[in-house]
Amino acid sequence: MKIRLGVIGDEACINIVEEISNEYPEFSIRYFTFNTMEDTVSIIQAYEDETDMWLLLEPYAYLYAKEWGGSRKQLFHIPYRGASLFKTLCEIFYNANLAIQDISFDTVPYSDIKRGLAEMNIQYGDTIFVNDFFVQTPVNEIFQYHYDLWKNGKIKAAVTCIGKVKDMLMGAGVPVYRVLPVRLSIRSMFYNMFREFNLQIVQDAQIAVQVFEFCILNDDEKVYSTDEIYNEEIKLTQKLIAYARKVRGSLKAVGQGKFFVFTTRGSLKSITDDFRTIPSIEEFEASEHKLIACGIGIGLSAYEAEFNATTALRDAKRYGKGAWMIVFDDKTVTGPLGKKEQLTYSHFSDALQNISCQTSISVATLSKIIGIMEQKKTDRLSAQDLAQYMHILPRSARRIIARLENCGIAIEVGEENPNPRGRPRKLYCMKLGQA
Structure with a gap:
């Protein structure tokens, strides 16, 4: 199977790449010329499903496409330096x-x-x-x-x-x-793209475990017989079997409303738009059973993936009904999927572990604060920012900031007043960026 590569650039750059591309029969290449940055996005949108990866030959176009962030495929560029x-x-x-x-x-x-x-x-x-x-x-x-x-x-x-x-x-x-790309840089980029594609194939084949927790008994005041409970479990199981087929996986029910789906990273990546959204699942939408939360775990073994999935489920339940979270094999956590306030953080970090010992704040919480700074593209946060993104009460956010302030990690730098009629909010500079 050849790698479908989309190349976007002007004529001068494309001519150089075409000279080199004949040396790489592993690629099936389609070339696109553009006039404006908007053309770059239009080309990617139109041919996204017909390519496996993109090579953008002008750094300006590459940065524009990266900032747009709408492509689900890997974007590559040739650095115009060296x-x-x-x-x-x-x-x-x-x-x-x-x-x-x-x-x-x-x-x-x-x-x-x-x-x-x-x-x-x-x-x-x-x-x-x-x-x-x-x-x-x-x-x-x-x-x-x-x-x-x-x-x-x-x-x-x-x-x-x-x-x-x-x-x-x-x-x-x-x-x-x-400045035009030199042939040595182009050859190096083709090698890197070939390697990344094969690494992606291996990565997509990783074991993924998805654990769902449902509320099977919808009416807490109703008294259910064991037969009625069993019947509700059967109805939900049938829906989950249909879902498991969609992700090419297998289902295992463990009781108490919990169900495990064993599949691959690539299957879940596809159905969740690269782990960014909650898929529209017909079987769940038609179900009268309420989803409490969903956790996805990726691992090099079934045991590791299952452990990560239960960790993700625990984090998802903290974000409220119906939340989806994922824990990758490197212990990076992402979620809630489909939310504007989606964060990426980690439960493990030596640097954050030291700060955790000083402040008695968990590594996961500290990592979430770093995720908020990356999301907002600023190191200045208010207690309201923490409350909004971490789904906690404002008083809990203020306690976190107070502990960080006592250790010199949060420094008050001013105020903001987003609502003219409201009270000003204190802004703190978070010294977590180097952690």
């Missing part, structure tokens, strides 16, 4: 005889340029013109950065990684060089 940057600089120094101070850069991080110059033993002054690149930065703004420097006589040439910026600069009469 050999690619060295090749461009050598061309400039040899053909144009320019100094590094005469050039402006975009997309390539400032630290990479400094590192590259140091490795080439090139001396440079205090000023290197590098555009502060963000994925939200419009292409016109990147062009304008180079053009203004050139027009004001501060540079003699521009270096860009973006094909459209090169075209715009050439049209304006600015001497411009484009």
Whole structure:
């Protein structure tokens, strides 16, 4: 079976990749050209089901697609640094005889340029013109950065990684060089993609155990006979057998409303959209039995997967009725699936274990706080943030912050007032990012 690879780039990049791709018959490649960042998303959406992975040849397009986050397939890109940057600089120094101070850069991080110059033993002054690149930065703004420097006589040439910026600069009469992927980097990327694909196959074959806990007796005030209870269990079991067939698994009932489904990681990954959503399951929707919670465990053995599943079920029940959680083989926990406040955290961490000893706060709770910071993309949180994402009472969140504050891990840095009529909320800087 060949690996279906979708390649997105402009003509210049695609031509280089096509030269190398013949060396890799394991891939069936489809090429797509684009004009705007929105084109990248449209292409992925249109051909997602016909590809196994994507290779985005422009770093700008890759970052845009990553931020969009709508692809279920692996996204790869070829870094425009190292050999690619060295090749461009050598061309400039040899053909144009320019100094590094005469050039402006975009997309390539400032630290990479400094590192590259140091490795080439090139001396440079205090000023290197590098555009502060963000994925939200419009292409016109990147062009304008180079053009203004050139027009004001501060540079003699521009270096860009973006094909459209090169075209715009050439049209304006600015001497411009484009960083393109070198063949060595392309070969290395094909090797990495082949390896990742095969690792994914192995990973998808891992054992997965799903444990459901149901409330079989819906009316707590009604007195049930043993026959009635047994009949309710049979009806629920029949529905779960149908579900188990869908995920190519087998069912095991253990009593007290608990049922285990043994399947593979790949089957559950598919039905949950890569462990992001709760699947729409016809058998459950038509059931009068209420799902208390669901835990999914992944493991290298059935025992490990089952242990992780029961751990996930325990965490899921803390989030309320019908919650789904998953514990992976590396003990990373994700969930609740399908919720906006979905977190990824761990029950195990040496660094967090030390903080746990100082604060008497569990490693899992500390890891959840790190997950909230990653979700909100800030290290400044309020007690309300903790309460909302961790599904706990505000007073419990305040107690957690108080313990962290006593140990110098949470530092009050200000207030926020999201509701003009409400009381201001204290904001704390959480020093957990390095843990």
